[in-house]
Amino acid sequence: MSNIVNTVWIGKQLGPVHAACLRSFLRNGYDVVLHSFGMPEDAPVGVRLFDASKLMALQEVDVFRKAKMLALASDIYRYRIQREGMGLYADCDVYCLKPLDEDDYIFGWESSKLIGSAVLKIPPQSRLLQELLEAAEDLHFIPPWLPRRKRNKMGLRKKLGFPVHVADQAWGVIGPQLLTHHVREMNLTNHASSIDAFYNLHFECTGLLYEPGLSVRDLATSRSSFLHLCNSRLKPSGVPAGSPMHEILNA
Template identity: 40%
Template structure:
């Protein structure tokens, strides 16, 4: 059940079982009092109690699924979250976000992951807002010229397209329609000031090195303003649970 006045959070999963880390992250939002919905094409089989499974075809049909040239699905996950927010979903979260404190409603909710880039692992955007309209319009046109690239990357992109080596999003550099696009559009629409500071959602800038340090705890990662911690699954996907020190921050998270 929702905590009083808390918004629902929506996540997306595609593939096999969630695994221990993603399960622990979803449970953290339930503990915080958020109604937690997980959009899936197939039941992962290990969703934690309290998570509501939602048919992902309500947002996009299976036929729209695309993979990056490296085989990854992060590209499609970026497309899905923008389409999801356009339907009125209150807050989107990645499955590797660990909730520390409840998230309150805000028209614009996203945060800096560094001094120069806004991440899209936590997002809320008003339906009908120009930035959300631009995000949806962009992902609906996979052959669109990436104006959010630097001038040097745009020149290279143009040359590769002329040679027939770039056709759609799947041929662009990894995560091209994720943080780089969101940062570009936040600047375009004068919304940089709406982005939360790094320590609100992305205090774990050292990634796996901090999460696996047996001399540290979750308390060492949390600042007074921290609401959630991004676990940066991309740096952990080869990790075996047996290799996680029980006294480390990740060990604490998995034990909850």
């Protein structure tokens, strides 16, 4: 299973950037499995479809769609992929530069404080995954890293029937924040790859993708296997020729 990468998409179209990212994995010899509720119209040839309804009901997705927090559904889904032992997971805005050396644990630092979850692999029977699943499946999860006073207040609200939904909590509460907390608690930080493995392109530096004269390799290091493109910061049009994004879209 070392050459499999699982991705998730909710919607009818991937868009040019996400389609290009999937093609990058195909070029590097990966068996790309796209978890979706029907194959997107612009999915690259060679991508395999996995029926996402086998791991998440559409009703669950609708809850997060109404809250305009589909990212939370994706957080939960990637943990379920790990639960099923399906192998490596990567967001659809992760660009593959070269094949990754496989390991039981795959995740990396995205900043000095947070471990990202855009690239993820965790042993199915591990305590880490059990803790992640238990927290993520609780829509009114109370983060243990919050100050005691705030945890007590949230706990009281939960008992009284007025809990705080995860959609109304801080960004990454069941994603990078949760993952980082438990990796630290379980002394698993030795498994975390350095920031340049996957997250060398800081989200505030995504403008470099549109700089003529730069290449994709200029945005990475010799240790970079993947490059997280930070989808929320990407411009949909006006891509200059000779820029890294032009290279990505035309590869």
